[in-house]
Amino acid sequence: MTSGTRTTAEPAAVARTFAKEELRCVDALWRAANYLSVGQLYLMDNPLLTEPLSARQIKPRLLGHWGTTPGLNLVYAHLNRLIVAHDVNMMYVIGPGHGGPALFANTWLEGSYSENYPEVPRDAEGMRTLFRQFSFPGGVPSHVAPQVPGSIHEGGELGYSLAHAYGAAFDNPDLVVACVVGDGEAETGPLATSWHANKFLDPVGDGAVLPILHLNGYKIANPAVLARIPREELDALLRGYGYAPHYVVGDDPPTVHRRMAATLEEILAEIRRIQHAARTGRADGVRPRWPMLVLDTPKGWTGPHTVDGVPVEGTWRAHQVPLARVREDPEHLRLLGEWMRSYRPEELFDPAGRPRPEVLALVPEGDRRMGANPHANGGLLVRDLRLPDFRGHAVVVDKPGCCLSEPTRTLGRWLAAVIESNADNRDFRLFGPDETASNRLDPVYRVTDKQWQGEIHAVDEHLGRSGRVVEVLSEHLCQGLLEGYLLTGRHGLFDCYEAFIHVVDSMFNQHAKWLETARRLGWRRPVPSLNYLLTSHVWRQDHNGFSHQDPGFVDLVMNKKPEVIRVYLPPDANTLLSVADHCLRSRDYVNVIVAGKNHGPDWLGIEDAVLHCTRGLGIWEWASNDDGHPDVVLACAGDAPTLEVLAAASLLREHLPELKVRVVNVVDLMRLQPDTAHPHGLADREFDAIFTTDRPIIFAYHGYPWTVHRLTYRRTNHGNLHVRGYTEEGTTTTPFDMLVRNDMDRFRLVIDVLDRVPGLGARTARLRQRMRDRRIRHGQWVRRHGEDPPEVRDWCWRW
Numbered sequence: 180m181t182s183g184t185r186t187t188a189e190p191a192a193v194a195r196t197f198a199k200e201e202l203r204c205v206d207a208l209w210r211a212a213n214y215l216s217v218g219q220l221y222l223m224d225n226p227l228l229t230e231p232l233s234a235r236q237i238k239p240r241l242l243g244h245w246g247t248t249p250g251l252n253l254v255y256a257h258l259n260r261l262i263v264a265h266d267v268n269m270m271y272v273i274g275p276g277h278g279g280p281a282l283f284a285n286t287w288l289e290g291s292y293s294e295n296y297p298e299v300p301r302d303a304e305g306m307r308t309l310f311r312q313f314s315f316p317g318g319v320p321s322h323v324a325p326q327v328p329g330s331i332h333e334g335g336e337l338g339y340s341l342a343h344a345y346g347a348a349f350d351n352p353d354l355v356v357a358c359v360v361g362d363g364e365a366e367t368g369p370l371a372t373s374w375h376a377n378k379f380l381d382p383v384g385d386g387a388v389l390p391i392l393h394l395n396g397y398k399i400a401n402p403a404v405l406a407r408i409p410r411e412e413l414d415a416l417l418r419g420y421g422y423a424p425h426y427v428v429g430d431d432p433p434t435v436h437r438r439m440a441a442t443l444e445e446i447l448a449e450i451r452r453i454q455h456a457a458r459t460g461r462a463d464g465v466r467p468r469w470p471m472l473v474l475d476t477p478k479g480w481t482g483p484h485t486v487d488g489v490p491v492e493g494t495w496r497a498h499q500v501p502l503a504r505v506r507e508d509p510e511h512l513r514l515l516g517e518w519m520r521s522y523r524p525e526e527l528f529d530p531a532g533r534p535r536p537e538v539l540a541l542v543p544e545g546d547r548r549m550g551a552n553p554h555a556n557g558g559l560l561v562r563d564l565r566l567p568d569f570r571g572h573a574v575v576v577d578k579p580g581c582c583l584s585e586p587t588r589t590l591g592r593w594l595a596a597v598i599e600s601n602a603d604n605r606d607f608r609l610f611g612p613d614e615t616a617s618n619r620l621d622p623v624y625r626v627t628d629k630q631w632q633g634e635i636h637a638v639d640e641h642l643g644r645s646g647r648v649v650e651v652l653s654e655h656l657c658q659g660l661l662e663g664y665l666l667t668g669r670h671g672l673f674d675c676y677e678a679f680i681h682v683v684d685s686m687f688n689q690h691a692k693w694l695e696t697a698r699r700l701g702w703r704r705p706v707p708s709l710n711y712l713l714t715s716h717v718w719r720q721d722h723n724g725f726s727h728q729d730p731g732f733v734d735l736v737m738n739k740k741p742e743v744i745r746v747y748l749p750p751d752a753n754t755l756l757s758v759a760d761h762c763l764r765s766r767d768y769v770n771v772i773v774a775g776k777n778h779g780p781d782w783l784g785i786e787d788a789v790l791h792c793t794r795g796l797g798i799w800e801w802a803s804n805d806d807g808h809p810d811v812v813l814a815c816a817g818d819a820p821t822l823e824v825l826a827a828a829s830l831l832r833e834h835l836p837e838l839k840v841r842v843v844n845v846v847d848l849m850r851l852q853p854d855t856a857h858p859h860g861l862a863d864r865e866f867d868a869i870f871t872t873d874r875p876i877i878f879a880y881h882g883y884p885w886t887v888h889r890l891t892y893r894r895t896n897h898g899n900l901h902v903r904g905y906t907e908e909g910t911t912t913t914p915f916d917m918l919v920r921n922d923m924d925r926f927r928l929v930i931d932v933l934d935r936v937p938g939l940g941a942r943t944a945r946l947r948q949r950m951r952d953r954r955i956r957h958g959q960w961v962r963r964h965g966e967d968p969p970e971v972r973d974w975c976w977r978w
Contacts, residue, residue, distance in 0.1 A: 274340030291550030303532025346663020558704025817881025
């Protein structure tokens with residue numbers, strides 16, 4: 180079938196130039212992978228079928244998916260032929276969720292699996308282990324997971340494959356990333372957006388992505404949308420996305436092999452023409468129309484045609500295990516034997532279970548094997564970023580709170596230096612959904628553009644064909660591109676409005692699970708951490724209102740394994756610099772940084788900031804007057820809570836100078852946990868020394884109050900802990916009114932102290948009333964003037 184037309188003609192005259200022997204070897208490799216895939220679904224023993232199948236050789240629980248597997252095996256075999264013929268540096272990303280049998284089979288055949296798992300050699304015993312371990316207790320999952328060599332994509336959830344592929348291709352100019360998109364996966368929101376990633380791929384400095392839309396017709400129980408629309412409509416859709424689609428359609432193996440080989444030759448030639456024109460200055464300046472492949476083959480191809488009198492191949496019934504009662508039904512057992520023998524295993528494996536030379540004739544060698552490509556184990560290639568000393572970008576703090584700055588703008592100036600320092604190795608990118616300037620990181624535009632391959636108009640700013648910033652208004656796509664970039668060994672930062680990072684909750688889950696699993700695999704090398712910068716946060720979304728006010732992402736993050744998760748709430752510009760430097764140096768973590776973009780007080784000079792961030796939390800002696808014996812501890816985590824706690828401490832000094840107040844600031848939220856629960860946790864004796872064992876603790880927290888209780892419930896003094904935070908009271912109002920509405924304002928904190936310190940209640944009744952009156956007067960003021968009163972707006976630390 181030629182590019183973009185519905186015809187049975189074979190693509191180009193080269194379709195018949197392939198030697199019969201070459202296509203015979205491709206077919207042998209495909210049949211071998213299919214045989215191994217079926218064996219993984221069903222068998223515990225008798226891997227070479229050297230004796231009649233019996234029920235005792237069948238797994239008691241049949242778990243796995245067959246429907247997509249033969250198509251995935253076909254693509255793998257033909258990509259191998261292309262790699263060998265043209266020495267292509269190629270990765271393979273699988274989108275169909277449970278395509279695990281295909282990847283386990285192909286990496287075992289090429290040898291990369293046995294190299295990483297010597298206990299699964301390429302012989303009969305290794306084949307038996309390969310079969311038995313699949314979807315089996317203590318074994319491997321049914322989807323493409325970190326355990327599979329050559330994978331960077333967790334197949335447990337659909338929608339992210341194409342974004343990962345494009346992220347892998349960024350800044351890898353000689354890499355071709357083949358990405359199979361299932362027709363079911365193509366219905367997901369993230370995947371639908373990911374088609375637009377071609378608008379950001381630079382043919383000069385980036386590699387190429389080959390999307391392969393696998394149309395096999397069905398999902399679990401329903402037809403796939405793209406498989407049921409007219410071919411002309413599908414073609415128009417894909418061309419509308421900016422691709423040049425090529426089609427391979429059929430169910431006759433010899434014919435499909437010829438068409439597939441010829442089509443991939445044509446596609447590779449197109450990719451190289453596009454790159455050559457761009458890299459030699461001969462391109463016309465128009466965004467290239469990259470080729471893609473549409474593979475239309477039956478679901479469950481080569482499996483049972485009918486079972487129990489109903490059609491299976493080419494229907495939704497082939498999605499999982501076509502023969503579901505093999506242990507109980509002799510007819511199903513007989514059909515399984517016929518099915519596996521249809522691949523003629525005696526032609527594929529010798530008596531010892533080793534793949535025969537014909538099967539391996541077109542398997543690449545060394546790093547050219549897709550299961551051994553170093554980019555798919557990015558820690559093998561990762562280089563440390565050149566990080567300029569952030570101290571040179573610090574704000575000067577002569578006295579705590581005496582001056583104001585925008586923390587993220589300060590960070591932006593340092594990130595510009597980071598980009599400049601790594602200009603030659605191109606190992607760092609900034610990703611965000613159209614918010615880089617809004618989040619005050621726009622100083623980076625002094626040294627880089629936003630990468631953009633579309634039209635550029637005279638009024639546009641900072642758009643260029645090659646840049647270190649990728650902005651697209653899809654949190655899904657930003658996350659997916661960054662994940663692909665990190666897993667192939669590069670570094671990055673994702674900045675986002677705090678409330679809308681929830682769009683990628685599920686993507687974060689999958690990446691965190693990937694890291695958790697990969698850390699347990701000795702052959703997977705550590706990769707750069709996934710770094711989130713959450714700003715435009717809940718306490719300064721007063722103008723946008725309730726829809727933009729949600730600090731709950733941190734709560735989700737904390738559900739993951741402590742070995743992977745880090746959460747930081749720097750209270751000012753200098754602590755943000757120190758935290759960001761630490762995060763960009765780290766490996767195998769998910770780092771969440773929550774920081775404000777608006778003008779706020781600078782509390783710590785840079786050296787004090789470094790010390791404080793290194794400790795993770797600490798007593799601010801300059802703000803405390805407890806002389807080592809506090810009556811109350813005022814604790815805070817986050818920039819707005821820090822300001823309110825210090826304002827409350829100031830009020831207490833003014834009105835109750837005899838009260839001994841200790842101020843504690845928390846930067847690393849995980850320090851609140853015991854050291855037995857998190858690597859950053861604080862030992863009980865240290866926690867008790869700082870927070871005391873018997874004094875009231877008033878804690879102002881950036882997010883939901885119960886989060887702090889969750890982290891500290893095992894501490895000695897938890898019964899005296901009272902937490903203020905966001906309680907889902909939001910609207911369009913002033914910044915301070917947001918605090919009042921959620922009972923985290925300075926006046927409410929003072930009242931909390933009066934209510935909880937023994938002996939203060941009766942004798943401080945007047946002060947308590949004055950604090951309540953100031954809250955009331957504040958509400959009247961903002962409704963009259965539309966802004967916070969000067970006493971709040973212009974407050975500064977004076978002690």
